Structure formats: structure tokens, C-alpha cells
Amino acid sequence: MCCFILPSIIPYWFWNESLWNAFFVCAIFRLCFSLNVAFCVNSVSHIWGNKPYDKNILSTENKGVSFFAIGEGYHNYHHTFPWDYSTSELGWKINLTTLFIDVCAFFGLAYDRKTATKETIKMKKLKNCISETTKATT
Ligand SMILES: [Zn+2]
Incomplete structure (x- = not known):
């Protein structure tokens, strides 16, 4: 819910982002980025x-x-x-x-x-x- 659903739905719902963009940027990119940052530690x-x-x-x-x-x-x-x-x-x-x-x-x-x-x-x-x-x- 917090990793994929909410980051995709919120931009789609509140500022008319396309669902595709919201999913790939706010869910997938954010997850990849934060995991790689954690690995950098x-x-x-x-x-x-x-x-x-x-x-x-x-x-x-x-x-x-x-x-x-x-x-x-x-x-x-x-x-x-x-x-x-x-x-x-x-x-x-x-x-x-x-x-x-x-x-x-x-x-x-x-x-x-x-x-x-x-x-x-x-x-x-x-x-x-x-x-x-x-x-x-x-
Ligand atoms: Zn260490």
C-alpha cells in the first residue's frame, strides 16, 4: 500500500498526473532510488x-x-x-x-x-x- 498504491494514486488523484507516470516515477523510481541509497551505506x-x-x-x-x-x-x-x-x-x-x-x-x-x-x-x-x-x- 505505502510502496506502490499510495505513491501512484496520490499524484493521479490530486494533480492529474497520468497513472502510468505516477506509478513509474513515484513508486518504481522512488523504490529503486531509495534502495540504492540504502545499499550505498x-x-x-x-x-x-x-x-x-x-x-x-x-x-x-x-x-x-x-x-x-x-x-x-x-x-x-x-x-x-x-x-x-x-x-x-x-x-x-x-x-x-x-x-x-x-x-x-x-x-x-x-x-x-x-x-x-x-x-x-x-x-x-x-x-x-x-x-x-x-x-x-x-
Ligand atoms: Zn558498515
Whole structure:
């Protein structure tokens, strides 16, 4: 219903789009696009981007993926601090998923959100930086 029927019927009904166009653009194209964006989280974000939290893992921070995947591209952070519900230290910046969870928490629908402390993040970044510098000088 939410994947094919409503995205096809709404444009057809409310702004006189042809049913064929509404189906192929609003249902099929949207589904293909969003699936490929979701796949990019575990492919593109494991190849291209920077590694400010842990350089020894494959996952990276990729702003392009974060934008299209509404926040899931902060993948180096996510793999470094997997218990953090936000998947980022940046709050709502390019991260609508965190905004959604926070709104749910405001209404009591989400609770016990775990997050890495600022100090923990700072120490991890510093450790990552030091090991990078040490490696460069040896
Ligand atoms: Zn991953």
C-alpha cells in the first residue's frame, strides 16, 4: 500500500498526473532510488570518505551518502560507537534519522537513547590522530 498504491494514486488523484507516470516515477523510481541509497551505506561509505574516529576499520564518513540516506553516511562514527543511537556526534546536521528519533523521544515513543560522551569521542579522535602521526614518522 505505502510502496506502490499510495505513491501512484496520490499524484493521479490530486494533480492529474497520468497513472502510468505516477506509478513509474513515484513508486518504481522512488523504490529503486531509495534502495540504492540504502545499499550505498554499506558500499560507498566503506570505500570513500575520511576516518576521523578509527582509521583501522573500513567504514568512512561520507557526506553525500549522509545527505541521501538521511544521516546514515556517518559510518566511521557508527562503527566506532555502535551503541550510539544518533550514528553521529553532529546531532541533526544532515541527519534526519536522529531528528526523527528525537521527536519520537519527545513524545515518549523512544527512550533510553544511548550516546557516546563528548569526552569519549574526543579521546578516540585524539588516539586516532596520534597513531596516524606515529605511523607517519616511523
Ligand atoms: Zn558498515
